[in-house]
Amino acid sequence: MAFVGNTVPNAEGVTILNLTVSTRNLADDISVISLEGEIDVYTSIQLKQDISDILEKGVKYLVLNLSKVEYLDSTGLGVLIGTLKKLRESGGNLVIVGPAMRIMRIFEITGLYKIFAIYATEEEAAAKEGIAL
């Protein structure tokens, strides 16, 4: 698990993090990345690096779980588009899972819902994409 962003103690002494990145490998070339928090101009640079590190290990199919993402901006969208391009060039794919309505609206406004495979749950993505969870 990786944390991106400032660590700021709140009143209860608990650390507040901008973005949490958790990775689960399903096979040599299939990984699930679960994101929690905000993807913006600050966190997207580290996210891009984290994804790049995973792709360098030979991952071709990436399932990106956005169900706990509360904020996504244009720089975050850029990271997703760049990752999709890289994976498709190597014969793989990027699948997006569980975006909240607010996040889904951003994909709709930009028309990007047409180029990404977006599913409600990991189970649905696995069934449609032929991935064993």
Added chain:
Amino acid sequence: MTTLSGQAIAKVTLEIPCLAEYVGVARLAVLGVANRLPFTYDEVEDVRLAVGEACTHAVERAGNYNMSRGDDGFGSSDCSITIVCTIDNATLTVDVTDTVPMTEDNAAANAGDDGIDYQELGTVLMEVLVDYVTFEAGSFGTKVRLVKTATQAN
């Protein structure tokens, strides 16, 4: 200052360094201001995202400006962003003004190393999320004006 109906026009001003880690601060402040108006939840979120995009635009240009001088390309502590929120009845006007010098490098270098034009994506989002957007560039830097009126105003 008052409106024609006699209600006070409120103004909230915030100045942040032109650095990526402070964009979240601007979003949070604008969220608080937008909650003062009769916006729906979605409208408040629209304003928050649009302001975030305007600030991101400034941070990216500051990064390009820094790189043109051989420095790090992640915002610039030499520059600042001023966010002025003006509440007039059910209309919120947010002026996002940066002090990033306009050069050929940061005016043209919009695409990242992956060929994706983040600023174009951000501009599309701003234009859809609020009712009215204007961009003004000058020797001072760049000013983005975002205007949104609450649909449930009456």
